[in-house]
Amino acid sequence: MLMNMKQLLKVAQENHFAVPAFNTSSNMILKGVMEACHEKQAPVIIAIHPDELSFVGDSFVASVIEEAYKSDVPVVIHLDHGATFEQIVHAIRCGFTSVMIDASQMPFEDNVAITKKVVETAHAVNVSVEAELGTIGKTGNDVEPSANKIIYTDPALAKEFVEKTSVDTLAIAIGTAHGIYPKNMKPKLRLDLLKVLRDTINIPLVLHGGSSNPDDEIAESVKIGISKINISSDIKEAFYRKCREVLQDPFIREPNEIYPPCIKAMKEVIYHKIDLFNDADKVKFYK
Numbered sequence: 001m002l003m004n005m006k007q008l009l010k011v012a013q014e015n016h017f018a019v020p021a022f023n024t025s026s027n028m029i030l031k032g033v034m035e036a037c038h039e040k041q042a043p044v045i046i047a048i049h050p051d052e053l054s055f056v057g058d059s060f061v062a063s064v065i066e067e068a069y070k071s072d073v074p075v076v077i078h079l080d081h082g083a084t085f086e087q088i089v090h091a092i093r094c095g096f097t098s099v100m101i102d103a104s105q106m107p108f109e110d111n112v113a114i115t116k117k118v119v120e121t122a123h124a125v126n127v128s129v130e131a132e133l134g135t136i137g138k139t140g141n142d143v144e145p146s147a148n149k150i151i152y153t154d155p156a157l158a159k160e161f162v163e164k165t166s167v168d169t170l171a172i173a174i175g176t177a178h179g180i181y182p183k184n185m186k187p188k189l190r191l192d193l194l195k196v197l198r199d200t201i202n203i204p205l206v207l208h209g210g211s212s213n214p215d216d217e218i219a220e221s222v223k224i225g226i227s228k229i230n231i232s233s234d235i236k237e238a239f240y241r242k243c244r245e246v247l248q249d250p251f252i253r254e255p256n257e258i259y260p261p262c263i264k265a266m267k268e269v270i271y272h273k274i275d276l277f278n279d280a281d282k283v284k285f286y287k
């Protein structure tokens with residue numbers, strides 16, 4: 001079941017669950033994500049970053065679309081951190097049903113201007129748009145634009161931004177960072193700020209950098225009203241840790257021998273995220 005983000009997250013917001021957006025840039029990861037979400041009857045977002053897209057090529061999007069149509073699970077194909085208008089148009093042409101324009105590093109007025117332009121273009125073909133306000137921290141092992149210092153999202157500016165751009169969903173900065181946190185870095189979410197943001201604007205809110213935050217904080221953020229959580233590092237870490245282990249055997253070379261245990265290890269993490277986000281068994285709301 002292929003749909004856009006606005007359709008997907010309207011239901012999530014009404015029913016107090018968050019849909020995971022898993023960064024997916026190989027057929028093996030796609031297979032594991034789709035299997036796990038079908039088993040858990042959990043709606044899902046397949047997120048592809050422009051760097052991931054240029055690696056896998058446009059034909060990969062065609063196979064995601066095929067998987068989405070075959071599945072009984074609601075699926076959104078989302079461009080993660082689009083940086084330019086050209087990347088956005090390219091993604092729409094490939095068949096993405098949702099795009100993110102991330103101009104959060106730009107001055108407020110410039111962020112408004114480019115987001116507005118993207119919204120006008122995307123909405124013309126029923127594609128939804130995510131933007132970002134504030135900056136999400138970085139941990140040094142991610143490919144996405146992020147800042148060394150987190151600039152928290154200002155609620156009054158967020159309200160103005162949503163009104164001026166008509167954006168469908170908003171990524172907010174409340175203390176997460178992209179990637180896996182180093183041992184000396186303790187992530188702490190500003191849940192008080194999230195409450196204020198939730199009361200100030202009414203579109204679905206998105207949490208980036210959701211890997212390796214404490215589970216109880218993430219669960220609480222879902223209760224308060226986060227509707228989409230991005231997960232990239234956590235599933236890749238599980239997948240490739242198992243790959244390294246399997247490949248210790250110098251004689252193994254068949255993909256259908258190497259990958260099944262890796263997919264299985266990754267699926268365990270996916271099940272956990274789905275339960276944590278209260279996303280299990282929510283397909284029923286879309287029937």
Ligand SMILES: [Zn+2]
Pocket residue numbers: 081144178208209230
């Ligand atoms: Zn992100």
